Amino acid sequence: MPRRHFLVRSFVALLVASLAASPALADPPEGKGKGKGRGKSSGDDGAPAASASVSAGAGGISVSISVGEARRMAMDVGAIGYKPLPPGIRKNLARGKPLPPGIAKKYAPGPMVTRLPAYPGHEWRVVGTDLVLVAIATAVVVDILLDVFH
Numbered sequence: 061m062p063r064r065h066f067l068v069r070s071f072v073a074l075l076v077a078s079l080a081a082s083p084a085l086a087d088p089p090e091g092k093g094k095g096k097g098r099g100k101s102s103g104d105d106g107a108p109a110a111s112a113s114v115s116a117g118a119g120g121i122s123v124s125i126s127v128g129e130a131r132r133m134a135m136d137v138g139a140i141g142y143k144p145l146p147p148g149i150r151k152n153l154a155r156g157k158p159l160p161p162g163i164a165k166k167y168a169p170g171p172m173v174t175r176l177p178a179y180p181g182h183e184w185r186v187v188g189t190d191l192v193l194v195a196i197a198t199a200v201v202v203d204i205l206l207d208v209f210h
Contacts, residue, residue, distance in 0.1 A: 137171040142209040145188035
């Protein structure tokens with residue numbers, strides 16, 4: 061019987077320790093998942109949002125344009141009022157992943173493309189109301205500027 065009590069107490073202690081540690085494990089690592097600041101864009105006040113950047117794992121590209129600047133360019137060329145993606149499809153749009161299948165992917169308007177920063181091997185696409193930088197060869201999303209064409 062003493063051995064059985066030892067095993068039960070050990071199991072209970074292990075269970076309590078794992079439950080105590082679970083809240084710390086619930087949050088995604090810094091910079092991953094839906095964390096602070098994800099999905100935010102500049103407001104209608106015209107103030108530019110911070111420039112987005114991409115990790116070295118995504119080709120080492122650092123995007124040098126803010127959402128506010130891109131939105132002003134879109135307004136200058138009359139490319140606003142686009143319909144947003146449905147929420148279920150929009151959450152499949154993420155950096156480091158290929159463009160989701162079955163969504164309307166358009167090239168960015170020509171007059172706007174000439175003003176956007178150019179990155180060799182990449183192109184700007186319009187996905188719903190978002191401006192997306194995509195690797196041409198793999199269709200992997202390098203960066204997303206949210207609600208540029210809203």
